[in-house]
Amino acid sequence: MTVTTQPVHVIGGGLAGTEAAWQVAQAGVPVILHEMRPQQVSPAHHTEHLAELVCSNSFGARASDRASGLLHAELRRLGSVVIGKADDHAVPAGGALAVDRAVFSQDLTETLSRHPLIELRRGEVSTIPTDAVVVLTTGPLTSEALADDLRRFTGMEYLSFFDAxxxxxxxxxxxxxxxxxxxxxxxxxxxxxxxxxxxxxxxxxxxxxxxxxxxxxxxxxxxxxxxxxxxxxxxxxxxxxxxxxxxxxxxxxxxxxxxxxxxxxxxxxxxxxxxxxxxxxxxxxxxxxxxxxxxxxxxxxxxxxxxxxxxxxxxxxxxxxxxxHRNTFINTPELLTRSLQFKTRPSLLAAGQLVGTEGYTAAAAGGWLAGTNAARVVQGRSPLEVPETTMMGALIDFISSASPKHFQPMPPNFGILPELPQRIRNKQERYGTYRDRAFQDLERWAQEQNLVLQAGELSPLSA
The missing domain is CATH 2.40.30.260 (Elongation Factor Tu (Ef-tu); domain 3)
Structure with a gap:
């Protein structure tokens, strides 16, 4: 393994950026996490904390035979800091994983600030650094200057939609x-x-x-x-x-x-x-x-x-x-590989709503993969591609291989998973089988990649 002190730059302190920075640091690589707030405000945020939740406080259904719950479970096994803190600060929400949003984002900010390999740097980044490994996680509210630089680099206009x-x-x-x-x-x-x-x-x-x-x-x-x-x-x-x-x-x-x-x-x-x-x-x-x-x-x-x-x-x-506010996202199928690297610049990665994944948990999942692979690029190791039979892998596979002409944001859902070898008519049984396959393949893949999964029980099944 190549040892280096060159820092990775993560631009954007939302859910994806927070997760990405944490995974880079946990891999033993220094990271500079850039967040423009509070020096520059956004139309949707109210605080200067990392991973501020601006739309809802819910991460979706907890049950592991539901799409969001399966993604929660995968991320727990992979050591996600975002899902870990969501579990720590959960509030009653029936079958959903919802959090006390203020305490959640404050805790994440303090946790990352204490990490010896993470430097939290406040202020706008107007151009993408070309002399370092970079992870773009600026989300739907990318500043105009950085958006212009990204347009110049990709040669493409954004696709746009609105979020409320x-x-x-x-x-x-x-x-x-x-x-x-x-x-x-x-x-x-x-x-x-x-x-x-x-x-x-x-x-x-x-x-x-x-x-x-x-x-x-x-x-x-x-x-x-x-x-x-x-x-x-x-x-x-x-x-x-x-x-x-x-x-x-x-x-x-x-x-x-x-x-x-x-x-x-x-x-x-x-x-x-x-x-x-x-x-x-x-x-x-x-x-x-x-x-x-x-x-x-x-x-x-x-x-x-x-x-x-x-x-x-x-x-x-x-x-x-x-x-x-206006949300913007890039045409990911044209631009990114399944490792979330730009095809024309492998040292540049992206994750979160910027790449067309929809939802908090999906943002954390993309941040996990982009951060993990950014560290591996710095270390001279091959980037990872998550099995498409897992919810994380299926989501990344979809956004990187969908039709570029009709590409739209995608939330976690069972419809993007590869079909099962057998036909199961009962929906709950079918979703449970998807879940079981996802965990078996995640375990096998982790062993092949020498990754250590976190211990933990599956989330309860839905009623």
């Missing part, structure tokens, strides 16, 4: 004489507050939402706006039809208020809500609640006016309003 964050409400301001605590179909703990709506209340809310005034987009944003279907603003969803929200985030199925009996009982059908707005706990103390599925670009005054029409939120106190 949901409002957060103070728990004490929610009328819990109206809102009720429950989980869908009695699965997992009752971790969501549910605000039920009658048909008349829903229709009034829907009409107000469709007519509400949006924040004005900048000229360049209007020209390139393209909504990502997995994170539609709630007002955009409302405009698609009267019932669109009721078949989406306001779906009233599988919920019941214990105070009024089970809505599934035919005798209680007259008490069944026409629609339900759900709120998910943001912090361990239950003081903050996130409006699930309410990503929005409405003006802040309009948000307060319209969202207080929701039963139980008439006196809602908002600690963070919904925001919307």
């Amino acid at each position: 964050a949901s409002p957060i409400v103070v728990g004490e301001s929610i009328n819990q004489d109206i809102a009720f605590l429950a989980s869908r179909y009695d699965r997992g703990e009752a971790a969501y507050l549910n605000c039920p709506m009658t048909q008349a209340q829903y229709l009034a809310f829907w009409q107000a939402l469709c007519a509400a005034e949006q924040a004005e987009l900048k000229a360049f944003e209007r020209e390139t706006a393209k909504f990502f279907e997995g994170c539609l603003p709630i007002e955009e969803m409302a405009r698609r039809g009267e019932d669109t929200m009721r078949y989406g985030p306001l779906k009233p199925v599988g919920l019941f208020d214990a105070r009024h009996g089970d809505f599934r009982d035919p005798n209680n059908r007259d008490k069944r809500p026409y629609a339900v707005v759900q709120l998910r706990q943001e912090d361990k103390a239950g003081q903050l609640w996130n409006m699930v599925g309410f990503q929005t670009n409405l003006r802040w005054g309009e948000q307060k006016r319209v969202f207080r029409m929701i039963p139980g939120l008439e006196e809602a106190e908002f600690v963070r309003m919904g925001v919307m």
Whole structure:
């Protein structure tokens, strides 16, 4: 193994950058982690901490026979610092892995700052260094100067879409004489507050939402706006039809208020809500609640006016309003290999939303691979490619081999995994078989690569 003191440069202190920097340092290679905040602010962030979560506090389902849960489990075995801290700071969220976001990002910042091989350097990087190994993890809000340099290097324009964050409400301001605590179909703990709506209340809310005034987009944003279907603003969803929200985030199925009996009982059908707005706990103390599925670009005054029409939120106190910003990502199939190296410059790697993976856990997974391979490049070792039968490997394989013409961001999902040798009709059994194969192949691959996996039990199965 070649010993060197040349540092790797990781540009961007989000989830992918935090994970990448940690893996570089854990491999015994010095790393400089560049984060422009607080010297330069972004439209979505509120703190200077690393790995700040700006959209939701949820990393997705915990169960290992769910796509996100399988990726959690793989990353735990691989020693992910992001998933480790998520486990440390988890808050009740039914079957999901959700965190106390403030404590989570503060702990990661302190942990990386204490590592003897990590230098946290604040300030904007306007050009990509060409004399060192570099990992780009600047995410969807890459600064204009760096974005211009990346355009020059790739010779390509970005693809663009929009992402939006949901409002957060103070728990004490929610009328819990109206809102009720429950989980869908009695699965997992009752971790969501549910605000039920009658048909008349829903229709009034829907009409107000469709007519509400949006924040004005900048000229360049209007020209390139393209909504990502997995994170539609709630007002955009409302405009698609009267019932669109009721078949989406306001779906009233599988919920019941214990105070009024089970809505599934035919005798209680007259008490069944026409629609339900759900709120998910943001912090361990239950003081903050996130409006699930309410990503929005409405003006802040309009948000307060319209969202207080929701039963139980008439006196809602908002600690963070919904925001919307342009996300950008590169045409990864044209540019990157399965090791997350640029084809024309192997010393340059990239990960996170910048490369078209969608979601927090996916960002950590890309950061793990890019950081691990950056260290291996410095050490003169061959880069790794994760087996495509694992969720991490399948996701990286997809973004690096998809059709460049129609490339769009991709979250973890079982549809990108190679087919099983046998056909299994039962979905839960099929997903469990995918999981078992992923772990067997991860173990085999780790042995071949002389990687030491962390001990740990599988996450529980879904109900």
